[in-house]
Amino acid sequence: MASGWVINELPKWIVLGAYMLINIALFLYQFFLFQDSDRFYYMRIRTREALAFARGPSLPINFNVILILLPVCRNLISFIRGTGRCPPRTVRRILDKNLTFHKAIAWVIIASSAMHVIAHWYNYERLVSLANNNAPQGPRRLNQQWPWEKRNVPTEAQPNLASVQIDPITICFTTAAGITGHIITVALFLMVTSSFDFIRRSYFEVFWYTHHLFIVFLLGLAFHQFQELLPLQNNSPDLSSSNIHDPKFCGVIGDTYEGHTTRMSANNNTIILDNGTTLCSGASFSAAAPCSWKYMLGGLIIYIIERIIRFIRSLRNVVIVKVVEHPSKTFEIQMRRKGFFAEAGQYVFINVPSVAFLEWHPFTLTSAPEEDYFSVHIRIVGDWTEKVAKQLGVGRGDFQQAWELPTISVDGPFGTASEDVFSHEVGLLVGAGIGVTPFASILKSVFYKLTQEDTALKLRKVYFYWICPEPSAFEWFADLLQSVESQMASKGISDFLDTHIYLTRGWQDSQAFSIMLQEGDDRDAITGLQAKTHFGRPDWNKEFDSISQAHPNTSVGVFFCGPSVLSHNLHRYCNEYTKSGDTTRARFYFNKENF
Structure with missing residues (x-):
């Protein structure tokens, strides 16, 4: 027989631990790719470790963007739960943590975004500072070294900025990456701060509308790399090639290369090995193509299908059978809808378009599956509930005709x-x-x-x-x-x-x-x-x-x-x-x- 910790805690920690290990692995992979790869050598000598700290979190962000929408796909979760019969109990209990997992994903995105933004602020400042201080213009000779770095950086290896004579603030708010990055950051900040319990419970409308800034967040992320600012070197050191460019060697010229002696060309622009291979010329660069939109596509498609299902279902006609007033400012709505069936303990989302067209509020079903109607009990505790109660005639003490009652849309039921x-x-x-x-x-x-x-x-x-x-x-x-x-x-x-x-x-x-x-x-x-x-x-x-x-x-x-x-x-x-x-x-x- 298993202990209480194994029954109630272990499955959750296994899933959470695996999730965190995946994020750490993605961060380390991306970090060391930009820290050690020759393709980013010329960017690295400008930005140092800040390039890796800026790009390292980008892969976890893209990974979590795939996941962030899945825990709120309630139809998907209810389908996996199989109304509580198909998956084993352990799996069902993990699925019941969907909102907890949604919050965990959000916090990982927040932490990754904070590191990404701070590192890029440093990168912008440093790049502009270097460009505005004795930056050589035009073609560079091999022996023409940067005064501040003592390195040779090809023109093509510079970031794709409109002008080197510019200040960091302007770059932040004129480049595609800068504009979308700050929009994403503001949207994320508003979504997070409006999600705290005391705001969500006291000012639900603020939470509801602000949380839909996720659309702005996803659009901004999709276009974040649109300008293709980051240059990548294409040709890699390969002695079988007749013309190679090894940035680590070409940046600091030595006397030998891979066992071969070197000599300068007649015009001092290239290096020639003793086997006749030309070295340090023709460095080829290309821009890093946008990829974030590819990551979000899978989760976004599932979420769109989810929303379509919920929209179609919400269009089904709901008949209000009875409105019952209870003490303590509570009223009950008994309803019928064709094809509606729910298990005991499930919940629905209710929308009253005449009160708030876009607001959907969750309510637990208080009727049993064996009854010929489904019902919810609503306590009058806020503006929305007060307006709904008023339109349903709660407190009036007289009988209302069916045509006087408001239209109600119901989405669900969903498993719990x-x-x-x-x-x-x-x-x-x-x-x-x-x-x-x-x-x-x-x-x-x-x-x-x-x-x-x-x-x-x-x-x-x-x-x-x-x-x-x-x-x-x-x-x-x-x-x-x-x-x-x-x-x-x-x-x-x-x-x-x-x-x-x-x-x-x-x-x-x-x-x-x-x-x-x-x-x-x-x-x-x-x-x-x-x-x-x-x-x-x-x-x-x-x-x-x-x-x-x-x-x-x-x-x-x-x-x-x-x-x-x-x-x-x-x-x-x-x-x-x-x-x-x-x-x-x-x-x-x-x-x-x-x-």
Whole structure:
């Protein structure tokens, strides 16, 4: 039996480690290519190591541009997941880290771009400084050495700049590489800064629109090398040729070359070996052709296909069956769409064109696959949700005709970690606050599957923990829990679901005392459920120990949706309580919702 770290951590670190090793290998390959190759000798003696530090990160950037769009191709990921049945559990859990991988790719691009930009700023400064200080004009004699480098650099080996008498700032903003490079840098900076959690959650529209600067980023990268500034030497040292140019020898002339003695030509422009071969003349150069667009093409084609699929699917007609108002500023939209089928725990993207034509927001489905409609619960917490609620007539108290309701587009469904709950023998569901929504669909689906005689269910027990910050947060979801609870009790399967509800704050001492006096009542004073409300936070050590002993040698799927602090704690407990070789304890597999 594998340990908790092997189950929950090792696959992730293998993938991440392999990914980082590939990036390091690409950087080192490109770095030493420009640092040691004779083709870049004449550029190197101007820029020194800065050329390799500028070009080294370019290959990792191109590699990651292939990958950056793939983790957000949700149809592709859902297809690979096979709705949770085809790939092994380990592969599915790695796929559920798609947004984490997307962020990791972005940070590698940021680090590589920073090194690339800083090194090129140095290159521009140095090239202009050398060109503007005693730069010889016209044809060069072999023995005419650069005053500042003591090297012979052919005219053709100079960068393809419009003029040598120019300042670095002008070069940065007049060359194709300089213009596109700074546009790319600004676009990348805006995309990254608008993606931080506090901005994304508080100002989603800022994040949404700014993130679409990736189009500008990709276009800028495609044209970044368009001007072909970097010269490459074509002819390599080969003594079988009648005319060779070895830059390392021609730059600093010696008395011998590859065992042959040398002599100057009559006009001092070339060197002649003792076998008659002409050396150090006719150096041939060509410009480095653009290649970034080739790298991005593969990922971009997949992403375009993804967007076409999502666009076509979003055009399908969606019928609003019912709008239900719930307490705590929450409303439910029940809908139907031809051909729509979702697994429990999946999510959709919703667009209301009359509110915001381009904005798509993710919502977890709260309906079960067995129901003849699909639904989402939306909490009014921002401008977009307020406008949608208003157009749906929430709070008006009167009946709206179908033609008065806004048009809604739905894209999805898409797979999540929660749908794998049925592949475990025991499920431990933990929802914090509004993070309880993924489990509405699962709990209802569990009930339907238990009551269907022809359904073989691997899942034998569900532990449900709901942690709320204040009493009002219970109101909208308590109705659903009461329904599931009463239906299970009526079927004699109430032991299947073990519910634990925790209130972390928002109560007064007098309220707590009053509730404690009602401990003997059949229903909880706050939620109306048979499960009693606990004050404070769960003792996870105690809970994990109890579940582990109750289900020895059993697969327990832990599914969480909520804040990252609690996520880290649950992840740690899953690792601690899964012991290698201990058949008296359960195995805990940690899963977290990502949108």
